[in-house]
Amino acid sequence: MFPLDGNGGYRVDRYYLDFDWQAPKTPFEAATTIRATSTQALSRFNLDFAGNTLHAVTVNGAKADAARDGDELTVTPRSPIADGASFTVKVTYTADPTQTRHRDDAIEDYGWIPTPDGTVVYPQPNGSRLIFPGNDHPGQRAPITFRITTPGDRTAVANGRLVSRTRVPGDRLRWTYDSEQPLSTQLVQLAVGTFELVESEGPGGLPLRDVVPESLVEPTAAYRALTPDHLKWLEERLGPYPFHRYGILVGDTDLGVALETQTLSLVPKADLLGGKVDAERNMVHELAHQWFGDSVALKSWSDLWVSEGHARFYERLYSEAHGGDSFEAAMKTAYAAHDQWRKDFGAPAEPTEPNLFKRMRYDGSALVLYALREKVGEAAFQKIERAWVSGYQGRAAGTRQFIALASKVAGEDLEGFLRPWLYGSKTPPMPGRPDWVVDPVT
Ligand SMILES: [Zn+2]
Numbered sequence: 001m002f003p004l005d006g007n008g009g010y011r012v013d014r015y016y017l018d019f020d021w022q023a024p025k026t027p028f029e030a031a032t033t034i035r036a037t038s039t040q041a042l043s044r045f046n047l048d049f050a051g052n053t054l055h056a057v058t059v060n061g062a063k064a065d066a067a068r069d070g071d072e073l074t075v076t077p078r079s080p081i082a083d084g085a086s087f088t089v090k091v092t093y094t095a096d097p098t099q100t101r102h103r104d105d106a107i108e109d110y111g112w113i114p115t116p117d118g119t120v121v122y123p124q125p126n127g128s129r130l131i132f133p134g135n136d137h138p139g140q141r142a143p144i145t146f147r148i149t150t151p152g153d154r155t156a157v158a159n160g161r162l163v164s165r166t167r168v169p170g171d172r173l174r175w176t177y178d179s180e181q182p183l184s185t186q187l188v189q190l191a192v193g194t195f196e197l198v199e200s201e202g203p204g205g206l207p208l209r210d211v212v213p214e215s216l217v218e219p220t221a222a223y224r225a226l227t228p229d230h231l232k233w234l235e236e237r238l239g240p241y242p243f244h245r246y247g248i249l250v251g252d253t254d255l256g257v258a259l260e261t262q263t264l265s266l267v268p269k270a271d272l273l274g275g276k277v278d279a280e281r282n283m284v285h286e287l288a289h290q291w292f293g294d295s296v297a298l299k300s301w302s303d304l305w306v307s308e309g310h311a312r313f314y315e316r317l318y319s320e321a322h323g324g325d326s327f328e329a330a331m332k333t334a335y336a337a338h339d340q341w342r343k344d345f346g347a348p349a350e351p352t353e354p355n356l357f358k359r360m361r362y363d364g365s366a367l368v369l370y371a372l373r374e375k376v377g378e379a380a381f382q383k384i385e386r387a388w389v390s391g392y393q394g395r396a397a398g399t400r401q402f403i404a405l406a407s408k409v410a411g412e413d414l415e416g417f418l419r420p421w422l423y424g425s426k427t428p429p430m431p432g433r434p435d436w437v438v439d440p441v442t
Helices: 214-224 227-238 276-291 301-321 327-345 363-376 378-391 399-410 415-423
Strands: 010-020 028-038 045-048 053-059 065-069 072-076 086-095 100-102 109-115 118-122 144-151 155-158 161-168 172-178 190-193 195-201 207-213 248-251 265-268 296-298
Touching: 010 086, 053 065, 053 072, 144 155, 144 190, 155 172, 155 195, 195 214, 195 227, 207 214, 207 227, 214 248, 214 276, 227 276, 227 301, 227 378, 265 276, 276 301, 296 301, 301 327, 301 363, 301 399, 327 363, 363 378, 363 399, 363 415, 378 399, 399 415
Parallel strands: 010 144, 207 248, 248 265
Antiparallel strands: 010 028, 028 086, 045 072, 053 086, 065 072, 100 109, 109 118, 118 190, 144 172, 155 190, 161 172, 195 207
16 A cells, blocks of 8 residues: 555664754754664665655664665665674654645644644654654554653653653753554654643553643543543453553644554544543544554554454444443444445455545444454454454554454354455445445445
């Protein structure tokens, strides 16, 4: 779907991101250091990198040749890298935190998202290249160390654990974060602002840390306090929360949609300033993604239905039991539209680049899981879900793995059932619902 995304010939072992952040919408000096291991002999290799002003690239400390073409940065080291060798690439550049790209689907704006007093980032689907050079592919994961310096009156946050906060000359602060677990570049979060860090505990003492612009702490407090309930509800269905911490980054932005950035979901303020039912739907959706899409990463963008379908499925299941719409009624509506969505947006597991984040990947894909539950029954369905999140925890997996695992756990070959649901041009009958009908395609 994005044929140039991600890169071959090596594996990233860790990213070190250095940002000397200055002020909103103001360029600043940045460096990305990548520790990698080659998987073949390399005379040159690529990174995904877009915009910004490139200064220099070194490999193992020696200046390397660097050529840019579109979003590809081709690096030619002075001497070739042997197969299986560890090597270090350092890219220095001036970062431009105003770089944003646009999609005509649920994503809209992605990349750097400036806020009145700082920034948040929205890397999904392939906007991390606007922020740092790397392997910008959902199935290629690595741990990240963030080292962000800010003016003394700002707070920087990122995925994972705050390792240290130290004063540096010029009344500045250096914030170091460790992602703890590997993550896909599309799930990176780093934000700067006049934040308050609101700490609490979830089930089992799980550390919770919300990151909230000062003026929004009180107005969002009541909904943010529901996270422990959401964790408990999801853990009852899916098993243990897969990371060491969680929190909500309240975005002081008019972004249309939240994002499941790993261990620290970005939730635009409007999602937390309206009605309770909608707020909880958004919160449960992003939290469910920590299991589906974050802990179990996508193998490729064509597997997006797995993560969005599950996030929507649990969001609706939760909402129905907490004052929201009937899940079954929503699925019946999605069923009626499914042939039209197949035509307009591709079958659930067959998106194309322009229709990737259209409705088929949300309610249209939750419907596939709903059909699977009707087919195998509640108990087997829950076993499949738990086997998926525990068996593929910390790994990338896609449609093929899901069909195989569902078949194994249910004890019946589900290929013939799931393939038409996921790839067919016509919507199959809904098991146990002979009265459900699909509207004609227009
Ligand atoms: Zn989602």
